[in-house]
Amino acid sequence: MMHKFLPAIGFSKLNKETLENLIQEIILRPDYQESAIDFEGNQFVELRYMVADNVGLVLRGIYNDKDEFILDYYYPTYLGESISSNNEVDVIKQSDKECYHVMVDELRLGVNLIFHLQNMGEYLRRNTTNGKGVKRDIRLAALSLEGKVILPLYDNEKSRIKEKMNNKKRIDLVEQAREGNEEALESLTMDEIDLYQRITRRVSREDILSVVTSFFMPYGIENDKYEIMGDILDVKTVVNHLTMEELYLLVVESNDVVLEVCINKNNLYGEPTIGRRFKGTIWLQGTVDFS
DSSP: OOOOOOOGGGTOOOOOHHHEEEEHHHSSSSSSEEEEEOSSEEEEEEEEEETTEEEEEEEEEEEESSSSSEEEEEEEOOOOOOEEEEOOOEEEEEEESEEEEEEEEEETTTTTEEEEEHHHHHHHHHHOOOOTTTOOEEEEEEEEEEEEEEOOOOOHHHHHHHHHHHHHHHHHHHHHTTTTOHHHHHHHHHHHHHHHHHHHHHHSSHHHHOOOOOOEEEEESSTTTEEEEEEEEEEEEOOOOTOOOEEEEEEETTTEEEEEEEEEEGGGSSOTTSEEEEEEEEEEEEOOOOO
């Protein structure tokens, strides 16, 4: 079965036969291999093959008694390097396959952040059954099938700093409100009313993308898919060495959360440069430091 996000890593013209041959080649000569035992005593094996810097295909399955690799599933991946968050995590096993999602209560976004766990082997080997009470470094990365480059809003660094200070103040108030502080809850309510009134006035005469600086919100029915818009902090171009398709690796800051996005150059509308904004739909993946 062709994975929906294969074009994001440079396999936009891959057919079923070529994919099967590629999978067999990865089984014979993976760039990286690891194994572990899950909490129910089942074996887990991961094979990884990279087609560009931190970009590649991951195969997960088991070896049978004849030492033959039995594929359970595969997926395209992009491994991020930037620390996006330091927070408590809940790791949740999927019911249909040997796959884990991570849920993070991210106050900066206002929603529970859910992403596909990339370093599943490390999680199983360390037998980390509960992440509650322990804050861990999280590195978020995403694949995108379509996106646009949008002009920036901020005219100067002073405006950007003011925006960050306002966001930090809101997060502090949310934390206080969760602890039962009624004054903080009242302040948040008044801020929301004021914000609603200001937005209502502005959208009547301005484009919505001039009013909204960034956003990070769930997209569709799958819990690890999001639509985001944020500032581009860095841009790198790499090439899939098998297909020679060019990919953009973007570092994006959305709602104060930094993540890295891999997108096929042909699927990004506009020229990405530092300071502009990226808007697109993403499949969110990530690693958690379980050490």
